[in-house]
Each structure stands twice: as structure tokens, then as C-alpha cells.
Amino acid sequence: MQVPIAGAIDCDVHPAMPSVTALLPYLSDYWRDQIANRHIDKLPFQLSSYPPSSPLSARPDWKAGQSPGHVETLPPDPIRAHVLDRFELRHAICNTLHGGVALFNNDMAAAICSGVNDWVAKELLDAEPRLRASILVPAHDVELSLREIERVAPDKRFVQVLFLAMGEAPLGRRSNWPLFAACEKHGLAVGIHAGSTYRHAPTYAGWPSYRVEDYVAQAGAFETQLLSLIAEGVFQKFSGLKVVLIESGFTWLPHFLWRTGKTWRGVRSEVPWIDRSPTEIVRDHVRFTLQPVDAPKGEPEVLARVIEHMGSDEFLLFSTDYPHWQFDGEDVVPAGLGRDTIRKMLIDNALDAYPRLHEAPEGGAAQNGSESEEAVS
Amino acid sequence: MNVPVRQPVAAQRLKVVDCDIHPAYAAPTALFEFLSQRWRDHWSTFGTFFRPALIGQLPFPRMMAGGMRIDSFPKNGSPPGADLELMQRQHLDANGVEVGMLIALSRGGMEERNLDFAAALSTAANDWQLHKWCEPEPRLRAAIVVPQENTEHAVAEIERRSSDPAFVQILMSPRSADPLGNRRYWPIYAAAEAHNKPVALHVAGFSGGHSSTPTGWPTYYMQEHYAQTTGMQSTLASLVFEGVFERFPNLKVVLIEGGFAWAPALAWRMDKAWERMRAEVPHVKRPPSEYVRQHVWFTTQPIDEPDQPKHLVDTMEWVGWDRIMFSTDYPHWDYDDPAQVLARLKLTAKQKAMLLGDNARALYGLA
Numbered sequence: 001m002q003v004p005i006a007g008a009i010d011c012d013v014h015p016a017m018p019s020v021t022a023l024l025p026y027l028s029d030y031w032r033d034q035i036a037n038r039h040i041d042k043l044p045f046q047l048s049s050y051p052p053s054s055p056l057s058a059r060p061d062w063k064a065g066q067s068p069g070h071v072e073t074l075p076p077d078p079i080r081a082h083v084l085d086r087f088e089l090r091h092a093i094c095n096t097l098h099g100g101v102a103l104f105n106n107d108m109a110a111a112i113c114s115g116v117n118d119w120v121a122k123e124l125l126d127a128e129p130r131l132r133a134s135i136l137v138p139a140h141d142v143e144l145s146l147r148e149i150e151r152v153a154p155d156k157r158f159v160q161v162l163f164l165a166m167g168e169a170p171l172g173r174r175s176n177w178p179l180f181a182a183c184e185k186h187g188l189a190v191g192i193h194a195g196s197t198y199r200h201a202p203t204y205a206g207w208p209s210y211r212v213e214d215y216v217a218q219a220g221a222f223e224t225q226l227l228s229l230i231a232e233g234v235f236q237k238f239s240g241l242k243v244v245l246i247e248s249g250f251t252w253l254p255h256f257l258w259r260t261g262k263t264w265r266g267v268r269s270e271v272p273w274i275d276r277s278p279t280e281i282v283r284d285h286v287r288f289t290l291q292p293v294d295a296p297k298g299e300p301e302v303l304a305r306v307i308e309h310m311g312s313d314e315f316l317l318f319s320t321d322y323p324h325w326q327f328d329g330e331d332v333v334p335a336g337l338g339r340d341t342i343r344k345m346l347i348d349n350a351l352d353a354y355p356r357l358h359e360a361p362e363g364g365a366a367q368n369g370s371e372s373e374e375a376v377s
Numbered sequence: 378m379n380v381p382v383r384q385p386v387a388a389q390r391l392k393v394v395d396c397d398i399h400p401a402y403a404a405p406t407a408l409f410e411f412l413s414q415r416w417r418d419h420w421s422t423f424g425t426f427f428r429p430a431l432i433g434q435l436p437f438p439r440m441m442a443g444g445m446r447i448d449s450f451p452k453n454g455s456p457p458g459a460d461l462e463l464m465q466r467q468h469l470d471a472n473g474v475e476v477g478m479l480i481a482l483s484r485g486g487m488e489e490r491n492l493d494f495a496a497a498l499s500t501a502a503n504d505w506q507l508h509k510w511c512e513p514e515p516r517l518r519a520a521i522v523v524p525q526e527n528t529e530h531a532v533a534e535i536e537r538r539s540s541d542p543a544f545v546q547i548l549m550s551p552r553s554a555d556p557l558g559n560r561r562y563w564p565i566y567a568a569a570e571a572h573n574k575p576v577a578l579h580v581a582g583f584s585g586g587h588s589s590t591p592t593g594w595p596t597y598y599m600q601e602h603y604a605q606t607t608g609m610q611s612t613l614a615s616l617v618f619e620g621v622f623e624r625f626p627n628l629k630v631v632l633i634e635g636g637f638a639w640a641p642a643l644a645w646r647m648d649k650a651w652e653r654m655r656a657e658v659p660h661v662k663r664p665p666s667e668y669v670r671q672h673v674w675f676t677t678q679p680i681d682e683p684d685q686p687k688h689l690v691d692t693m694e695w696v697g698w699d700r701i702m703f704s705t706d707y708p709h710w711d712y713d714d715p716a717q718v719l720a721r722l723k724l725t726a727k728q729k730a731m732l733l734g735d736n737a738r739a740l741y742g743l744a
Contacts, residue, residue, distance in 0.1 A: 055653040169593040170600070202591045203611035204604060205556045212654035213556075213611075213618045216647055217591060220607035224590040224600075231597050249646055254688065255638040258681035259606060260599075266711060267440045267599045279684075294646035296666075302695070306642075309688045325653055 002330045003318075006088035008346035009357065012193075012246050012289045012319035013083055013092045015075055015124055020045065022123075023115035031111045045099035045112070049164075049195040049214065050324075056215060059325035076128035083322045084130050086330065090347070091357060092322075094124055094133040095162055095193055095246060101138060102197040109138035110148060117152050125157045132357065134162035134191050137179075140199075146178050153186040159356040160189035160244060165221035166196030170228035177237065184238045187355040192225055194218040194247040219294075222248040223256050226286065230260065233273040235285050242353045243286045247321055250288040251295055254309035257282060283312050287353045289319035290345065291326035293334045300336030313341040317350045391473045392730075393715050394737035396676045397579070397633050397704035398468070398477040398517070400510055401458035407509075408484060411501035419494060427488045428586035435582055437598040441710050449708030457708040461514055468707045469516055472715050475734065476743055477517050478704075480548060480579050480633060481506055485522030487550040488584045495524035499534055503544070511543040518741070520548035520577050525562060525584075532568045539572035545741045546575045546631065550584040551612040558619025566625045575629040575674070575740060578612060580605035609635030610643050613673065617647060620660040622668040629740065630673050634706060637675035641695035644669045670697055674740055676704035677732065678713040686721045698728050702737045 020041040024032055035041050050057045062082055083092055100112030113136040120133045135152045137145035145161075152158050161183055163171060171192070183190050195218075201207045202217040222245050229235065229243060260278040268274060274281075295303040307313065320332055333342060351357050402408065409417050429436055441447070449467065451460035458464065469477060485502035486495035499522050506519040521538045523531035531549070538544045547569050551557055557578070569576050588594045589604035609632055622628060647665035655661065661668075675696060683689050693701055703719075706712050719729055737743065 055656075056650070166591045167593075170590065170595055171592070173596065196591065200591055200593055201587045203556055203615065204587050204589050204591075204608035205551060205553045205585050205612060205615070206559075206587050208556050208611075208615060208618065209559070210618050210654075210658050212650050212657055213614055215650050215654070216614045216618075216643070217611050219643070219646055220610055221591045223607050224592055224595070224604065227600050227603050228592075228595060231595070231600050249642070251642040251645060252639060254683070255636070255642065255681065255692070258638060258683045258689070259636060259679075260603060262679065262682050263599055263602050267597075267602070270440055270597055270599055292646075292649060294642060294649050296645055296648070305691050309683070309691070311684075 001333045001335060003087045003333060003346065004342065005346060007090040008087060008318050009350040010083055010087065010089050010092040010320050010322070011244065011317040011350055012291065013079055013094055013322040014324065015079060015094050015096055015120070017045070017096060017098055018116065018119045018123070023112065023119055026115040026118040027111055031108070034108070047097055047099045047102065047195055048198060050097060051211065054211060055325050058323050062323035074127060075123045076131060079131070079322065080128060083320055084128070087320070087332070089130060091130055091132050093159060093354070094120060094131055095191065096120055096133070096136055097193065097195055098136055101136065101164065106138050106141035106144055110141065110144040113138050113148055114151070117148070117158070121155060121157070132157050132159045134158065134160045135188070136162055139163050140168045140197070142175055142178055146182055149179065149182045149186070149188070153182070153188065156356050156359050158188070159354040160191040162191045162193055164195040164197055165192055165218055165225060165248070166198070166200065166202065168197070168199045171225050172228035172230070172232035172234050174232065177234070180234055180238045180241055184240045189242040189244050189354050191244045191246050192222065192248070196221070219249050219252050223252060226256065226282070227260055230274065230278050230281055231271055233271070235281050236273050236275065241285060244289065244317065244353055245286065246289045246319070247291065247324070248288055249292055249294040250310070250315065251306050253288070253315070254306065279311065287317050287349060288315050289317050289321070291319045291321040291332070293326070295334065295336070300334070303334055303336030307337065307341065313338070313344055314349050314352070316341070316345040317353060318346045391715055392734050393472055393474045393703060394734040394743070395472070395474045395477045395705050395707070395715070396631070396702045396737055397480050397678060397706050398464070399458045399707065399709060400479050400481055400506065401456045402484065403455040403459040408498065408501045408505055411504040412497055416494060416497040425484065426490045427583065428490065429583045437601040439710070440598060444710050446708045446710055446712055461510065464707070465514065468705070472705070474516060476737070478545070479506055479510055479517055479519050480577070481520070481522055482579060482581060485548070486524035486527070487522065488582060489524060492524065492527040495527050496530035499524050499530065503534065503538060507541070507543055518545045519543050520546045521574070522548045523565065525549040525553050525557070525565065528562060528564045531565045535565070535568040535572060535574070539574060544574070546577045548577045548579065550581040551578040551609060552581050552584040554585040556615035556619070557612050558615035558617070558621050560619070563621070563624065566621055566628050570625045570627050573627070575631050577631045577633055578609070578635070579633040580609060580635050605634070606636045606639060610639055613643065613669065614647060617665045617668050618658055618661060620658070622672045623660055623662055628672060631676065631702070631740070632673060633676045633704065634678060636679070636681065637677070637696050637701055638681045638689065638692045640669065640675060641692060670700070674700050674702055674736070676702050677718065678704040678706045679711045680713055680718050682721070686723065690722055690724070698731050699736055701732050702740070703733045
């Protein structure tokens with residue numbers, strides 16, 4: 001079905017990626033030199049997880065305006081036309097999946113992330129007040145990520161910090177805790193989006209041959225990250241933290257809760273800080289964006305039962321996943337959800353997951369620090 | 378260790394086929410009598426050579442008694458699962474197990490890096506199962522243990538053993554060097570199909586050496602335990618998308634101890650992704666869920682325990698009543714008791730009979 005009411009919040013849209021050239025104004029002299037001398041400006045920085053012309057990356061009727069560096073339209077125009085206006089949204093949260101996060105040179109990754117965040121603030125958020133965004137961080141380096149969070153956090157239009165589902169190490173590791181502390185302090189959600197920096201094979205038996213298999217395997221990575229956050233005690237340490245799994249699918253959740261609940265009962269002495277079942281922890285701290293809906297087609301009663309198995313109608317956050325091809329036409333809300341579930345999903349659950357959506361900052365970034373910052377740390 | 382053994386009379390009515398029993402070696406040298414002098418010397422000098430960092434242990438220590446039921450340690454000091462008499466008394470007799478499927482996990486060559494040694498170990502482990510278990514206890518059936526990375530030997534071993542009715546299936550590790558759908562493993566499936574033996578995949582250690590999750594190694598045993606579940610999902614996805622079931626239309630696969638409640642969600646996810654991406658995989662001709670429904674069997678242990686048992690029954694319905702087979706995992710710590718496990722679920726007599734034995738009898742052609 002279509003979105004039944006105006007004012008919904010779309011928690012996952014992907015703007016066209018800026019070319020490296022478009023980022024130059026936001027970078028330091030050092031990185032501008034590096035980029036020019038090394039011809040880095042000719043590199044595409046597309047994540048392998050999202051090849052630009054693959055059907056899952058781009059719905060056929062949404063392809064226009066999505067190639068990097070596209071100059072005929074202003075960056076927010078396609079999102080306005082296809083998402084904001086079409087679904088009469090209050091907000092849409094932009095997740096810019098820039099390939100800079102996969103670099104091994106963490107300083108370069110950090111510079112590109114800063115450039116992307118500043119580009120997003122100016123080209124998207126300043127231009128379109130309904131948009132909100134995630135902070136892109138060089139997640140493999142905690143110190144540099146922390147610095148970027150602190151730099152961007154004063155701009156309240158950034159509502160979460162973005163991680164990929166597959167990185168160097170499970171996210172719950174204690175070395176990452178300063179990031180969670182910063183998120184909690186600033187009221188930023190921890191957003192984990194599908195995608196990989198390919199530091200490890202996408203499966204425990206190595207590398208699949210086909211992209212479709214990699215995409216399916218993303219769900220396993222989300223299960224892994226969720227259990228990592230639970231097992232390491234992140235939610236005991238940061239009781240105000242909200243985690244949003246983005247483009248994760250959610251129909252795997254009931255099994256995850258049953259299995260981890262049973263295993264926890266058997267092995268809880270190993271993780272004595274976990275003071276309640278994974279089900280309770282997840283219910284309090286974790287949310288899932290709607291798309292993709294991995295449920296059988298034409299059987300709404302099955303989806304309804306899965307939602308019942310999940311045990312709460314507060315898990316889901318509305319998302320279109322624009323321009324990824326998850327649904328056809330305007331049929332973005334799957335059949336099988338109850339009216340209350342839909343209403344909560346469209347607005348209330350997002351307001352709960354993203355405290356910064358309650359604030360209504362007028363346009364204009366709080367600061368724009370990259371120009372003045374020395375890039376080499 | 379002092380728990381009284383259950384009286385067999387009532388339980389025997391269950392007529393259980395237990396699809397996951399782990400026999401153990403009475404001593405570290407138990408396979409020596411089935412190895413040539415060359416490999417006995419090799420083993421004594423160099424040991425087995427696996428991928429984890431530590432010799433003879435996993436870097437995630439188990440939570441209790443090395444992962445064993447405390448009451449399963451034989452009095453003679455041998456490890457749990459090594460004493461046939463105790464297994465008979467404590468499990469087969471007490472639980473009315475009509476047929477028990479041996480899953481010989483260790484030292485069968487599945488994890489060995491030296492492929493010639495792996496071949497010798499595989500043959501030895503199969504001889505050991507036959508002579509030490511199946512011959513003295515006809516209720517037990519063996520799986521032909523094969524080292525999946527040495528396909529040439531695996532095929533030869535399948536050829537050699539298939540005519541012996543004691544061997545009802547083929548066992549290899551889903552934690553392979555490449556995802557199991559990869560073409561390098563297809564000769565094994567061709568042999569399995571030719572001899573009409575299901576391929577059994579049991580969750581296992583670190584055979585292939587890849588980290589247990591797509592985002593690196595976890596910290597705790599609790600996580601490593603769960604990683605077997607996500608891993609098994611990726612194994613099934615690999616078999617589907619690499620086209621194994623299209624190429625081997627009579628192949629049957631049994632996923633053991635990997636769970637089953639995830640299967641419907643995985644199948645829906647695969648269907649959805651396939652619908653978008655099918656141009657990439659034209660060899661996958663049907664929706665993935667259809668291959669799963671047709672080719673794959675699941676064992677129950679460790680069975681999921683939602684607060685509302687009805688939810689698990691929903692899931693069983695989606696998997697298919699004829700595709701779920703009971704297993705205990707004796708003598709491991711997370712053993713499921715046949716008298717207890719299904720009692721929470723509201724099942725019809727027919728459904729219960731299917732799970733406890735009829736499905737396995739049909740799959741393995743047991744009388």
C-alpha cells in the first residue's frame with residue numbers, strides 16, 4: 001500500500017554520491033594536493049556492495065540523477081521528487097554510502113568522510129530543510145571517528161552515526177566504546193547500514209561467486225553485529241543508546257531472539273553483565289528500517305505472524321531505501337501490518353529512535369571545520 | 378554425574394530416530410589401528426594440522442565440562458561419547474532410540490590441512506565407525522566422513538563405502554575453504570547423487586580458516602555458538618545460488634545442529650533478492666525457496682524456545698513438517714531430551730511421529 005498519512009519520516013534514503021571533485025572545496029590543502037597529484041579525483045569510490053547499475057542499487061525508474069557527479073540536477077532534486085514530495089514526508093534521513101570508508105589509509109578515509117559530511121550539510125541539508133543525515137565516519141579508526149563525531153555533532157541536522165554491517169571487527173568490541181559514549185552524549189543514534197569494507201569474506205566459508213549471495217549474507221552480518229553489541233555489554237554501559245539496523249531486513253529477528261535467548265540462559269556465566277534477556281535488550285535499544293521486507297509475496301498473514309513473533313510494534317522505522325529497488329510504484333508499506341503498527345512505524349518510532357528529530361534546527365551548519373583543520377594527524 | 382538413568386519402558390514408545398549422536402575416541406590413538414605406519418608416524422611426530430591458533434583446543438573454551446553433559450563421562454576415564462555401553466544405557470535404551478545417526482566430527486580429515494593425511498584420516502575414521510560402533514550396535518548408522526577439500530579422495534571414499542548399508546549419508550564440514558556451493562565441491566555432490574546418499578552438514582570448528590562472522594572474530598563463546606547459525610544460512614544460500622540443486626536435481630542435504638527457525642526468513646530473503654537479481658544467476662531457474670523446500674532437511678537440536686511455543690509451531694509449518702528431523706546431540710551440553718523437547722509444542726500425533734522418526738526413516742530409507 002501507499003503511505004496512508006502525510007508527515008512520515010523516511011529513515012533510509014541514499015543521495016547521489018558526490019564525486020571527489022565535488023568534495024574538493026571541503027578538503028584541506030594537503031588533501032587537495034594529494035587528490036590532484038595521485039589522480040584520486042578520477043576514482044569512483046563506489047562500494048562493491050552497491051554497484052551503481054545493479055537492480056538492487058537503483059530502481060529502474062529512479063536511476064536518473066543517481067550517478068556520481070551528475071550536474072544537471074541539484075543533489076536534493078531527485079529525493080524531493082521521488083521521495084519527499086511523492087510520499088508527503090516530514091523528514092528523510094540521508095545515508096551517504098561513500099566508498100572512502102573502505103580505504104586502508106585511515107587519515108585519507110577520515111578526510112573524505114569529513115568532506116562528505118560537509119558536502120551533505122551544504123548541498124543537501126541547507127538546500128532542503130526536510131532532510132536529515134547520518135555522520136559518515138572512518139569506522140576502522142576509533143580516534144579519527146570520534147574526532148569527526150565531535151566536529152559534526154553540533155549540527156543537529158545530523159541524527160546518527162553511520163557504520164557498515166561488515167567491517168574490521170564486530171562493533172561491540174570495547175575499543176569502540178568511546179564512539180558509543182559520544183553517540184549517547186550527543187543524542188545520536190548508532191546506525192548500521194548494509195554494506196562491507198570487505199576486510200573479511202562475507203561468509204564463514206569464504207567468498208561467494210555472485211552479488212546476490214553477498215546481499216543475502218548481509219542479514220547474517222546484522223545478526224552478528226547485534227549479538228556483538230549485546231554480548232559485550234554495550235547496552236548495560238550505555239543505557240541511553242539507540243541502534244538502528246538499516247536495510248537489514250527484520251524477519252530474521254524472531255529466530256535471533258529465540259536462539260540468543262536460549263544460548264544466553266545456558267552460557268550467561270560467561271557474560272555476567274548481561275542482566276536480562278536479549279529480547280528485552282533489543283526491545284529497548286534496537287530498531288529496524290522497513291525495507292527490505294523479506295516476507296513471502298501475496299501472503300500478508302505470514303508477515304502479520306512474523307510481526308507478532310517479533311513481540312513489539314515499535315521495532316520498525318519507515319523507509320523507502322531510495323533509490324535501491326525494494327518495492328514497486330508507491331507500494332512501500334507491505335500488506336499485513338495493523339493500523340497502529342503502521343502509524344507508529346511512520347512517525348512515532350522514528351521520533352523515539354532519533355531524539356534529534358524533536359529539535360527543529362533552522363538551516364545552516366553549526367560549524368564547518370574541515371577548511372581550517374590540518375589534515376595530517 | 379549421579380543423575381539416575383531414566384527407565385526405558387515409557388520412552389521407548391517414542392520410536393525415536395536421533396539424527397545427531399557424537400561418538401568419541403576412547404584414546405587419542407584410537408585411530409592408529411586403522412592407519413598405516415606412515416601416517417601413525419606422521420601423527421606422532423607432527424600431529425594434526427588445523428587452522429586455529431591452538432593445538433587441540435578451540436580459542437573459545439566451552440562453558441561447562443568441555444561442552445559435555447556432566448553425566449556423560451564414562452567411569453573408565455574415557456571421554457563422553459566413547460563408551461558404547463554407557464551410550465546404550467544412558468541414551469539409546471533410555472530414550473527409545475531405534476536408530477541413531479553417528480556424526481563423527483573430529484579427526485575425520487575435514488579440518489586437516491595436509492590433504493594426504495586428511496585422506497588417511499577419513500578412511501580410518503570410517504573404518505573406526507564401522508568396527509567400533511555399527512558392528513557391535515546395529516541401531517547406529519554411520520556417515521561417510523570425507524575431507525571436503527580433497528574431493529578426489531572424498532569421491533573415492535564415497536564409492537568405496539556406499540554399498541555398505543551401515544553408511545547412510547555423507548558428512549563434510551560446512552566451514553569449508555570456499556562456500557560449499559562452489560564448483561570445486563561438485564564432484565562430491567555428483568557422487569552423493571549417484572549413490573543416493575544425503576549430504577550431511579554439521580556445524581563445525583574452523584575448518585576453512587575464515588573468521589566466523591563477516592565482520593571478524595567474535596569475543597565470546599556465546600557469539601561463536603551463534604555464528605554457526607549465520608554460517609549455516611550462508612552455506613544454504615551458497616548451495617542455492619551457485620546452482621548446485623539445479624545441477625544435481627536429486628541431491629538431498631541435511632543441515633545438522635544449525636537450527637531451522639531461520640530457514641523461512643532466509644528463503645523469503647533469497648526469493649526477494651533473486652527476483653531483483655536473477656539476471657546475474659540465470660542458472661537459478663526457480664525461486665530459491667523452492668529448492669530449499671525440495672532438497673533440504675533440518676535437525677531440531679538445539680531447538681528454539683520462544684516464550685510462546687505456538688510461534689515455533691508457525692515456523693515449523695513454514696519450513697515444512699516433512700523436513701524437520703529430531704536430534705539430541707548426545708553427549709553434548711546442549712542436548713535435547715526427546716521426552717521433553719516436543720512436549721511444549723502443540724503437535725498432532727502425526728506431526729510428532731514425523732519429527733521423531735518418520736521423516737528420517739523416509740529420507741534414509743530405513744525400514
